[in-house]
Amino acid sequence: xxxYIGKTYDGQNVELDGNxxxxxxxxNCVLIFKGGDLPTLKDNxxxxxxxxxxxxxxxxxxxxxxxxxxxxxxxxxxxxENVKAGQ
Numbered sequence: 001x002x003x004y005i006g007k008t009y010d011g012q013n014v015e016l017d018g019n020x021x022x023x024x025x026x027x028n029c030v031l032i033f034k035g036g037d038l039p040t041l042k043d044n045x046x047x048x049x050x051x052x053x054x055x056x057x058x059x060x061x062x063x064x065x066x067x068x069x070x071x072x073x074x075x076x077x078x079x080x081e082n083v084k085a086g087q
Contacts, residue, residue, distance in 0.1 A: 001017070001018035001019045001020075001037065002019050002020070003019070003020040003022070004019065004020065004021050004022070004024055005022045005023055005024070006022075006023045006024065007021075007024045007025075008024065008025045008027070009024065009025070009026045009027065009029050010027045010028060010029070011027070011028045011029065012029050012030075013029070013030045013032055013052070014026065014029050014030070014031055014032065015032045015034070016031055016032060016033050016039040016041075017032075017033060017034050017035075017036035017037055017038075017039060018036055018037035018038075018039065019039050019040075020039065020040040020042075021039065021040070021041050021042070021044055022040075022042045022043060022044070023042075023043050023044065024044045024045075025044065025045045025047070026044065026045065026046045026047065026049050027047045027048060027049075028047070028048045028049065029046075029049045029050075030049070030050050030051070030052050031046075031049055031050070031051050031052070032051075032052045032053075032054060033051070033052075033053055033054075033057045034053075034054045034055040034056065034057055035053075035054075035055050035056025035057035035058075035059070035060060036055075036056070064076055064079070
């Protein structure tokens with residue numbers, strides 16, 4: 001995919017899959033992840049941005065939501081703890 005260095009995005013929809021973003025600034029953007037190749041994000045600034053999950057990423061979140069409300073709350077909570085711990 002593409003490497004972006006020092007670029008500023010303002011009010012845009014930005015598809016992240018497979019791209020590398022280094023020292024970029026995102027203002028009022030929608031960050032889109034579709035569950036493809038992981039993006040690389042390093043030393044960026046995010047201001048007033050939101051997320052949009054499509055495709056496989058959206059299905060993963062729907063599955064996690066169903067697990068959380070279907071008896072798997074502890075499993076999902078532990079998953080979030082692992083994310084916060086960088087595991």
